[in-house]
Amino acid sequence: xxxxxxxxxxxxxxxxxxxxxxxxxxxxxxxxxxxxxxxxxxxxxxxxxxxxxxxxxxxxxxxxxxxxxxxxxxxxxxxxxxxxxxxxxxxxxxxxxxxxxxxxxxxxxxxxxxxxxxxxxxxxxxxxxxxxxxxxxxxx
Numbered sequence: 450x451x452x453x454x455x456x457x458x459x460x461x462x463x464x465x466x467x468x469x470x471x472x473x474x475x476x477x478x479x480x481x482x483x484x485x486x487x488x489x490x491x492x493x494x495x496x497x498x499x500x501x502x503x504x505x506x507x508x509x510x511x512x513x514x515x516x517x518x519x520x521x522x523x524x525x526x527x528x529x530x531x532x533x534x535x536x537x538x539x540x541x542x543x544x545x546x547x548x549x550x551x552x553x554x555x556x557x558x559x560x561x562x563x564x565x566x567x568x569x570x571x572x573x574x575x576x577x578x579x580x581x582x583x584x585x586x587x588x589x
Contacts, residue, residue: 462560469549469557478543480567485536488529495526535568542570551575 454475462473506512542548549558553575562569571579 462564464560473560474543474548477548477563477567478540480564481536481539481543484567485533485540488533488536492526492529495522498522532568539568553579 454471456472456475456479460472460476462476466473506515539548549563550556551558551572552570554572556572558569558572562573569576
C-alpha cells in the first residue's frame with residue numbers, strides 16, 4: 450500500500466517540477482474523485498426528483514412542458530454517466546502510471562490542459578488532428 454502524499458490545499462501543479470510526480474498524480478486523483486462524487490450526487494438527486502414528481506397533470510401543455518424537462522434532465526444525466534466512465538478510466542491510468550501522457554504520441558499532455566480537462570487522453574495537437582480527421586470522414 451502506498452504512503453499518503455501530503456498535498457497543501459492551495460497546491461497547483463507547476464511546469465518546473467518533474468512531470469507526473471507523486472504530488473501531481475495525487476492532485477489529479479483528488480480532482481477526479483471530487484468530480485466523480487459530485488456527478489454521482491447529482492444523479493442521485495435526479496432519480497429522487499423523478500420518483501417524487503410522478504404526478505398526473507391535467508393540463509396537456511403543463512404535462513408536455515414537464516415531460517420535456519424530464520427528457521432534458523435524463524439526457525444530461527446520460528452524458529454525466531459517460532463522463533463518470535471516463536473519470537474511472539483516468540483514475541485507472543493514474544494507478545497504472547499512464548496518466549498525463551498522450552495515447553497517440555506518448556508525449557506529455559500539458560498541465561494546463563489536464564487541469565482544465567483532467568480526463569484528456571491526447572495532447573491538444575493530437576486532439577485537433579483527431580477532430581479534423583473525424584470531420585473529414587464523418588457521414589452526413
